[in-house]
Amino acid sequence: MSEKQFDYYLKGEKGEYEVVIGLEVHAQVLSKSKLFSPSETKFGSEPNSQVSLVDAAMPGMLPVINKFCIEQAVKTGLGLNAQINSFSKFDRKNYFYADLPQGYQISQFKYPIVGEGKVILDMPYGTKEVGIERLHLEQDAGKSMHDQDPNNSYVDLNRSGIALMEIVSKPDLRSPSQVGEYIKKLRSIMRYLNTCDGNMEQGSLRADVNVSVRKKGSKEFGTRCEIKNVNSIKFMQQAIEYEARRQIDVIEDGKNIDQETRLFDTKKQETRSMRSKEDAHDYRYFPDPDLLPLQLEEGYIENLKKDLPELPDQKKQRLISDFKLSSYEASVIISDQAVSSYYEEVAKNSDYKLAATWLMGELFATLNKEGKEISESPVSAKNLAQMINLIKDGTISGKIAKTVFEEMVKHDGDPSKIVEEKGLKQTSDPNEIENTIDKILSSNQDKVQQYKSGKEKLFGFFVGQVMKEMKGKGNPRMINDILKNKLK
Amino acid sequence: MTITKNTVKKISKLSRIATNEKFEKNMIKDLNSILKFIEQLNEVKTDNVEPLASTVDQELIKREDKVSLMNKKKDILSNSPADNENFYVVPKVIE
Amino acid sequence: MSEIYNLTLCQIIEKIKSKEISCEEVTKSFVNRAGKSKKLNCYIEDTFDQALKKSKDQDNKFESDKKLFGAPIAVKDLFCTKGVQTTASSKMLEGFKPEYESTVTSKIWNEGANLLGKLNCDEYAMGSSNETSHFGNVINPYKNDKDLVPGGSSGGSASAVAACLTSATVGTDTGGSIRQPASFTGTVGLKPTYGRCSRWGIVAFASSLDQAGPMTKDVKDSALLLEVIAGHDDKDSTSAQNKVEPFSQKLKKDIKGLKIGIPKEYKIDGISKEILNLWEKGVEVVKSLGCDVKEISLPHTRYALPTYYIIAPAEASSNLARYDGVRYGFRAEGKDLIEMYENTRSLGFGDEVKRRILIGTYVLSSGYYDAYYLKAQRVRRLIKNDFDEAFKKIDTILTPTTPSSAFAIGENIDDPIAMYLNDVLTVPANLAGLPAISIPAGYDQNNLPLGLQLIGKPFDEHTVLNNAFAIEQSINFKSNFKDWWM
Ligand SMILES: [Mg+2]
């Protein structure tokens, strides 16, 4: 795998282009109440039912910050190996929009709570480091709906004021698949930390995607366009492909790229310029006079660091050293915390190598087919471990195990019972195996001759025939050994 | 610095205030006299002076992550000039 | 006995508690007088009926432990009052009835006072003459040949206290909006230390400067009302944790040995001879009270006003962005959202508010932020440093409150800078966050009242009040207007 080379270059008439991508990810902080108000953050509630006077920006209302949201941001920063800033400030970002009740968003501009960090991606061609520029806390806006009435838009402020972490990457990403891995990695880190649920369908994780292109080998950045608020990995990837291609066409036409904000139309699969953002570029940031600077004590940061759970990268190293997994296996298993817990339970109680094989093979295939998460797995970790133990102690063969597994999927049955009931137990009786081998060899004398005169490939044929005769239940290792002896 | 008609138009647009000839004319005059007045600050040497945003010298107050407010949508919509019992209603937004 | 409405807040409460007068009598006295004083245009909205009803209930259910029991109090229309129209004197908020009560006013009602109504002010507290109100200008009970402004922005409050249309009131002071109108109307206005009183529920003008404070007939009333409205509030992140003292009980007129500073830079160009004389008189008074008077220097004084006229509009331009016609208040039609916003804000705000929004937008906009806004914040630091330095040697600072006495309605309205100059002596205390009081100290040749200002150290309202009390006792100012408007 590692021999594979990075090769995402786009061909134009006048040469090859490299795509440069930076992301501004908006991750909703997992908290009960909003960033500056005590109203609820639940998803899918009745419209305008989670709106405090502060969220609706009633006259004279003031923000008071949620302690837990600060903690969540710091933890996430630590998870991104980032600098935690003991001094940060809240600024107002001023612009008008129907779902922005204050007429400004409280955000952090000059002094964010988290500074530079980095994230490591496992790509088929090796690891890829992506720099984090910053992470800051800010308020979410409400939601405008434009499609329910021909003349009007509707505004729901339930989301107004919910805490977001804006995680800004450096322009280090170079392909749609890197972007996909990056999002998955961020999501996995935040899920391990329990700081963001990463639920993209509900809008808990979305991103502004900055895209530019340049000639392959060039060191200078091209002019970028920002594609606003894309809420699935697939859409991000499609948007990047479209946008990069569009920019290449513009450049090859001898024209310049306009730095602008664009929207990805998921139906038409294209990006287009956003009219509503045309004059929004002067946000007139200034420190919010309703809030004081946020100061974090060294001890506070140290304590959070101490209590940090094991993170994906650490877990990967541990799985590699504890369970001798390959880097690839380990990175697949750790990408989801629930998967890794499942794996660890199976591995600890059976054989770690077989556990990885079965998890990433049969179990993943089953989950995929049934569209289920690991938490809904039809086969429990306990039963899978037991089944693997049946293979190890020779009760069943690996081949028979597939049949057992299929049975387990149907009703998470106890594998020993399934083996018992269905009579799937492996035959390890040397006499029975020897008799069967003798029978097969005598009815295939011609092949035996050919084998002895050098056609060693036929060994597999004999194994197969014996297995077939024994209805798949013969112990494969014993069949091998005895057969080798007989054919000497 | 001088405030021109274009400046007035630009900052009015940013402030979402509709303008007309008369308004612009008055504002050019008023804003320029205010500008001249505040530009007296240019006389003050402020190198190495930390900006002062607030005179409050204490830690930022923080609250616990508790939900203590449940509104009924009718309360939050009660003062609205236009709503439909569920949502605030605004003229169509073109994105 | 003179009429009840002539009594001070403390006298009224004392008489109520000793059952010399009933709550109902008190309320009736003010309601009747206010009813006959519509010409002064102090009230935007009255709640006389509820107040009368409540005062009757109070007579039946006596709560003598409450500090303001039975006092009828009207408040500046910048305080949100639950279920009662709150407009900030703007067309933008006409008809707006908050579902909530500001912290400061809640504290007043919790001590047994009754809301008498909402008092006129400059639109969004932007003005120094109460002429920018959507509900028309307020008239000063003092008058010469012309009708005079009461000052601003708490002009309705000042006139109402002076003319005895409320027992006391609370105003807000961003650049002098309590003290300047107090000076123009011969009343006492106190701007506490920034952070002393919660800003929660007060329509915001400039958040880093706004501060609520008492406006009363005398210093003792001021002390009492301050001790009621001051205190930390978890709902205001800038509200101070400092302990609130029982200011009214600790008031004493012996201020012997107090060190009082006289800032030489406050002798600004264009200050009238009469104001200088008044100041001189103040100095003589405190000397006679045994104070140690020193000349001090506050070198950046002349830059306070330009600094203020950057910072305040900048904050205001952002604070007033929420008035967009979507969730409350006025909305004008528009073919799309942007046009609706522009029409709403163009028709809903008055000229002075629009001027300040535009200048605020300008100083924050890209390319100008450093040159104006950041520069102003740096100068603000220097202004505060001047005070910090001075207060190492002195306890309070004595200055005039305003550079002139009340002027005629319409006199300054076309010249924003001339209007702004009204606040030249009051603005520095806001920028430095310091407590400052204006007390009436005499009359000019036209028989118009003039005020002296005392500025104190942060959270040292106690000393400021004592100092003011001592001067007040010594000068013994008496209001002398006739009830010409009735
Ligand atoms: Mg962005």
Ligand SMILES: [Zn+2]
């Ligand atoms: Zn953001």
